[in-house]
Amino acid sequence: MNDKQRAFVQEYLTDLNATQAAIRAGYSAKTAGAMAHKLLKNADIQEAITLGQAERAKRTEITMDQVLEGFASIAFSGDEDTRDADRLKALELIGKHLGMFTDRHLVMGDGGAPLAVSLVPVSPRRIEEEDE
Numbered sequence: 080m081n082d083k084q085r086a087f088v089q090e091y092l093t094d095l096n097a098t099q100a101a102i103r104a105g106y107s108a109k110t111a112g113a114m115a116h117k118l119l120k121n122a123d124i125q126e127a128i129t130l131g132q133a134e135r136a137k138r139t140e141i142t143m144d145q146v147l148e149g150f151a152s153i154a155f156s157g158d159e160d161t162r163d164a165d166r167l168k169a170l171e172l173i174g175k176h177l178g179m180f181t182d183r184h185l186v187m188g189d190g191g192a193p194l195a196v197s198l199v200p201v202s203p204r205r206i207e208e209e210d211e
Contacts, residue, residue: 080123087118088127092135147176 080088083105090100097115106114118124136142153161154169174180188194 080127084118084121084124085127087115088124088131091119091128092131147173 086104087100087106090103091097093100097119098112101111101115101118102108119128150169150173154166154173156166171180
């Protein structure tokens, strides 16, 4: 792993925002999104991120279970001082963790058969030409 990749890992561990981590690590802002996607697929980088997260969990002594338990205590609190907005936010975060809000669309073709879809990249110039 080179120095820029190591910087990406450190920046990614800061806020888990891959695009911003790529920019802060010195990659071009123009291509940061694509570069971040490529970097996250790299096995060495994945391993470094996993190790970094494990080290942070050990250092802070905070586990995912503790965070979820905290959300659950807010969401299901009988305390009258707990605001509804806080309960809803806790439930939302629990739901996201459980994958409850993933948008999925099933597209069917004729007779209920799966529909084959092919995506073709289009240059911005071509879009502008078609709009004229």
